[in-house]
Amino acid sequence: MLTNQRQIHYDRQVAYWLLLCAAVIFGMIVLGGVTRLTGSGLSMVEWKPLMGIIPPLSEEAWLATFEKYRQFPEYQQVNRGMDLAGFKYIFMYEYLHRVLGRLIGVLYFLPMVYFAVKGRVRAGMMPRLWMLFLLGGCQGLLGWYMVKSGLVDNPRVSQYRLTSHLGLAFAIYAYMLWLAFDLLFSRGAASQQRGGKSLWLVALIYLMILSGGLVAGTRAGFAYSTWPLMGTTFIPPGLYSMSPAWLSAFEDITTVQFNHRIFAYILFAVVHAFALVVWRRGLSGQGRVAVLLLLAALWLQVILGISTLLLHVPVWLAASHQGGAVVLLSAALYCAHVLRRQAG
Structure with missing residues (x-):
């Protein structure tokens, strides 16, 4: 039977591995x-989960792929x-995207098996780790399902499938980060027994991210610069037409861009009101840092x-904005986790 000190040590090992995987997903x-922004997503018209890791290696192979x-x-x-x-320029972006997806699978699966075989995974945590692995597999399938929507008459992927693909990526990232926080700060399942009231802000930010997915999928960001x-008025003509x-x-x-803007205004006000309320309750040093990080993000x-x-x-800049959404979600998750611990 593991001593408490050794279990803490193992928890940290698993948490650092999860944080590494989350960082790679951030990059992904x-x-x-x-x-998407370089128009590269439809350059690979075949899905080869195993052999697709090998790019064209000769001029003849490149010409065949181009054809x-x-x-x-x-x-x-x-x-x-x-x-x-x-x-070749657009192909390599999509190729790197797919290869990185496979790399994440290996980076996740092999250490998970190692930690499980060595008995280093805390009791009750293994089903959650398997859930993440299954969600990762679903993400790969969903990615191809999204690409297929742009290989028909309209050379644009479905905004519904793109938003689903983006949303699942953020969900996997968020769940992975939360498990790492549990292992690092709460010694396992302790924080899971407390209320989830502080997670409502995370849910609101997640909905905002889905709204951004619709903007990306419809290319609504190009409509009003x-x-x-929006143009010459705050409320543009033609809404909900x-x-x-x-x-x-x-x-x-x-309408998609207008809704995204309004959602942003609401979120901006809500986060500041949330920060003011929790600050007045008298936070510890870690709580104050968490709120300040959330506001900065x-x-x-x-x-x-x-x-x-x-x-x-x-x-x-658009890619940085997408990365900024990851940073904001991370800050909200960290803030929620800290507040749950302090409430307990």
């Missing part, structure tokens, strides 16, 4: 944004006339979002 989310791409709508409608050098007005009206929230670019994300709009969605 940002790279996914770059892949396959030329048979699909994106080349015929968007990139007609693209040369082989241009194809002005702030705080589709029939039925609710469909506009998912498919009309004006929020302001960073707001600045990145406004700058992305005003500069008409440059790749580096």
Whole structure:
């Protein structure tokens, strides 16, 4: 039977491994944004889960791969006339994105098996680790399901599938980070026995991220490059003009961008009100740091979002905005975890 000190040591090992995996997923989310923003996501028209890790290695192989791409709508409608050098550029982004996904699977699965065999996983934690692994597999399938939607008549992936793919990536990241916090700060399942009231803010930020997925999927970010007005007015004409009206929230670019902006304003106000309320309750040093980190992450994300709009969605800035969403969610998770511990 493990001594308490040894269990703490093992908990830290597992937590650091989870944090490493979460950091790589962070990179994966940002790279996914770059892949989308550079129009690279449909450059690989086949899904080979095992052999797909080997890229074209000869000029003949590159030409054959390029010829396959030329048979699909994106080349015929968007990139007609693209040369082989241009194809290699977009292909490599999508290739790296897929290879990194496989790397995450290996980086997660092999240490998980090692820790389990060595008896270093705390009782009750193993089912959660398996759940993360299964969710990772589902993410790979969902990614291909998303890509397939752009290989038909319309060379654009479905905004619904893109948002689902993005949302699952953030959910995996968030759950992984939370388990690591449990192991590092709560010695296992202790914090899970306390109320989950502090997680409502995390849920609100997650919904905001899904809203951003719809903006990305509909390319609504390119529609209005002005702030705080949309064009010449705060409330643009044509909102909810589709029939039925609710469909506009998912498919009309004006409504999608307007909703994302309003959601951002609401979240900005709610986070500041939340910070003020919890600060007045008298926080410990760690609690104060957690709230300040949350506010800093929020302001960073707001600045990145406004700058992305005003500069008409440059790749580096839009990718930074997507990364900022990860930072904000991380800060909210950390703040929630700290507050739960202090409440207990």
